[in-house]
Amino acid sequence: MKQALFIALFALMAPVLFAQSTAKKAPAKKTTPKKTATKTTTRATATPVTTPTVAPADDNNPYVLATKMPEYPNGGSQGMIEFIQEHLEYPMAEKQLGIEGTIMMQFIVEKDGSLTDIKAIKSVPGGENLDKEAARVIRMMPKWKPGMQDGHNVRVYKNVPFYFVLAKKKNNTNHNTNHHK
Numbered sequence: 549m550k551q552a553l554f555i556a557l558f559a560l561m562a563p564v565l566f567a568q569s570t571a572k573k574a575p576a577k578k579t580t581p582k583k584t585a586t587k588t589t590t591r592a593t594a595t596p597v598t599t600p601t602v603a604p605a606d607d608n609n610p611y612v613l614a615t616k617m618p619e620y621p622n623g624g625s626q627g628m629i630e631f632i633q634e635h636l637e638y639p640m641a642e643k644q645l646g647i648e649g650t651i652m653m654q655f656i657v658e659k660d661g662s663l664t665d666i667k668a669i670k671s672v673p674g675g676e677n678l679d680k681e682a683a684r685v686i687r688m689m690p691k692w693k694p695g696m697q698d699g700h701n702v703r704v705y706k707n708v709p710f711y712f713v714l715a716k717k718k719n720n721t722n723h724n725t726n727h728h729k
Contacts (some may be wrong), residue, residue, distance in 0.1 A: 574642040610656045610703040614695035615616075618657035618704050621693055628708075635685045638712060639677035651710050653682045661691035669707070675713045682710045 620628035636648045642648075649672030666686050668679035686708070695704035 599647070600688055601688075608703070610705050611695060611697060612705050614697045614704045616696040618661070618668060618695040618706055619693040621661070622688055631689065632637045632685055632710070636687055636710075637681060639675075639681050640716070642675050642677055642712070643714060644676065646714060647678070648713050649675060649677050649678070649711075649713070651675070651682055651684060652706060652707055653710060654707050655686055657692045657694055657704050657706050659694050663687070663689060663692065673694060675712070678710070678712050 584665075622628075623630065628703070650670070651668050651672055652670035654667055654669045655663045658664055663686060666683045668682065671679050692706075694701040696702060
């Protein structure tokens with residue numbers, strides 16, 4: 549890899565990472581027992597999230613989850629990983645400072661497959677250029693296969709993690725350096 553640099557990048561598709569709501573069960577409703585009915589009901593409620601809900605109120609709001617999620621066009625997840633590894637460059641400033649870490653990028657896959665609203669939703673302290681580099685690579689991607697809901701193309705949020713890891717320098721303290729026979 550370039551300049552003995554190892555960028556560990558596992559762009560696992562995490563469509564609802566950081567945006568997924570978890571369902572909580574409300575406590576069982578107390579009912580007074582009747583002679584003919586002893587049924588107790590439990591009602592589930594959703595925790596509010598900062599991103600739009602699974603089913604948007606109108607056609608312009610992106611989905612968090614769709615029946616068919618968007619897909620990278622050239623080989624799916626594996627193809628996207630290869631694309632990112634080929635185009636991603638470790639920013640020099642962060643490399644020199646030894647800044648490593650995971651950032652989470654979010655974007656919207658539009659109805660036509662184009663990518664918009666590219667932003668970092670989780671960053672590494674002091675690693676602003678990591679965010680910029682990940683955004684640059686996402687902007688280079690080809691149009692995706694759009695998400696679908698009820699047989700129609702829809703706008704869908706997509707989250708992709710980027711792992712920036714510098715290669716560890718090998719320690720040349722091999723005590724068995726005597727090569728005499």
